[in-house]
Amino acid sequence: MKEIYTIKDAIKKIEHYCAYQERCHEEVESKLRSMKMDSDEIDQIIAHLIKDNFLNxxxxxxxxxxxxxxxxxxxxxxxxxxxxxxxxxxxxxxxxxKEITVEEYFDTFEKLAQRTWENTTETNTLKKRKKFCDNLLRKGFESNLVYEKVKELENAESVK
Missing domain, CATH: 1.10.10 (Arc Repressor Mutant, subunit A)
Incomplete structure (x- = not known):
C-alpha cells in the first residue's frame, strides 16, 4: 500500500531530500510525482522550497x-x-x-590523460589510440585537446 502524503508531510520529506544533497527542480518534481502529489501541490511545494532556500x-x-x-x-x-x-x-x-578554473581543468585533463594512456593495455597502436580517445571524449573533454594529447603521448612513447 502506497503512503498518502499531506502537503505538510510532503514538505517535510522533500525538505529532508533537498537538505541531504543539492537537487534541481527536475529531481524534486519527479520525487513529488512519485509521492503521488498533484501538479498544484507540486507547484506549491516547489515555491515553498525556493522561498526557504532548500531549492536553488x-x-x-x-x-x-x-x-x-x-x-x-x-x-x-x-x-x-x-x-x-x-x-x-x-x-x-x-x-x-566558471566554478572550474582553467588551471584546474587542464591539470585534471593532463593527469587523466596520462593515467588513461598508461593504463590502456593495448599493444596495437591504433586500437590503443582509439580506446584512449574514446575514453576521454566520453568523459566530456574537447576533441582538439584529446587529439593533440594522443599525438603528444604517442611521440613521447616512440622516443623511449
Missing amino acids: EERFACSFARGKHRIKHWGTIRITNELKFRKINQRLITTAL
Missing part, C-alpha cells in the same frame, strides 16, 4: 559542475550535457562552468 537551481548547477569535475573528472562537454538533460538553463550552465 544556481547553487545546484555550481555544485554539480564542481563535483563532477573534481570527483568524476568530467570535461565541460559532459557537464553541460548533463545539466541540459536536467533542464538547467544556459545562463546557469555558463555560471556553473
Whole structure:
C-alpha cells in the first residue's frame, strides 16, 4: 500500500531530500510525482522550497559542475550535457562552468590523460589510440585537446 502524503508531510520529506544533497527542480518534481502529489501541490511545494532556500537551481548547477569535475573528472562537454538533460538553463550552465578554473581543468585533463594512456593495455597502436580517445571524449573533454594529447603521448612513447 502506497503512503498518502499531506502537503505538510510532503514538505517535510522533500525538505529532508533537498537538505541531504543539492537537487534541481527536475529531481524534486519527479520525487513529488512519485509521492503521488498533484501538479498544484507540486507547484506549491516547489515555491515553498525556493522561498526557504532548500531549492536553488544556481547553487545546484555550481555544485554539480564542481563535483563532477573534481570527483568524476568530467570535461565541460559532459557537464553541460548533463545539466541540459536536467533542464538547467544556459545562463546557469555558463555560471556553473566558471566554478572550474582553467588551471584546474587542464591539470585534471593532463593527469587523466596520462593515467588513461598508461593504463590502456593495448599493444596495437591504433586500437590503443582509439580506446584512449574514446575514453576521454566520453568523459566530456574537447576533441582538439584529446587529439593533440594522443599525438603528444604517442611521440613521447616512440622516443623511449
